[in-house]
Amino acid sequence: MSRNFKIQPSLETLNKMGQNTISEVLGMEFTEIGDNYLVAKMPVDKRTHQPYGLLHGGASVVLAETLGSVAAMLMVDQDQYYCVGLEINANHLRGVTNGWVYGRTSPVHVGKTTQVWSIEIINEKEQLVCISRITMAVLKKQN
Template identity: 50%
Template structure:
């Protein structure tokens, strides 16, 4: 996949590994991903989580026939983070024909849990 000129490029998100049963992505905690008080922005964590789930969902379908879209996400922010990087690990909880549910744990370099998220992905037949 080409990440150029996407949110992934803007936030510095890097794909570490991508398999059907586990996706790992990482993101820096820097000026692109901090909120004004200097901490990792919750929206950046949510974007990282949905990125991991969406990549995993694409691996579960035939991308020539189906598109996948995030249709719901929640995120519980457990610990604050000022700098360094965070890594998201996404695993599927449910893989169905029209929806998927992914669990995502975001941790820091010391393996401290920063955020836990769940993302529902819609699977849509391509038109035309």
């Protein structure tokens, strides 16, 4: 899909949005903005581990939802609309014990009332760790 973002923020702006949120707690950082995709990284450490020392699946889902939600927001006129998650799924394909994981989201469908985003999370060896899909509702603001 080649639809471009309506808003082109800086990485600094995107990363400031994560202050005082779960993104900051988990150490997420946006690293790349394309015409219709975003990339962010997240550390695999004590903040994101499950009890066996592996990347927690829930942490991967938080990364995926953050990417999909922010990307959806960039597709709408924020004076008139906002986006909320309707559904997210994730398939965890490979364990990671340390280092960084990188998520990249791209649109599957951008409509007037819904958006669907695909998120691939890879490790530092560029191996697929998790694949996720999020469906977002596009809602009109009530003034």
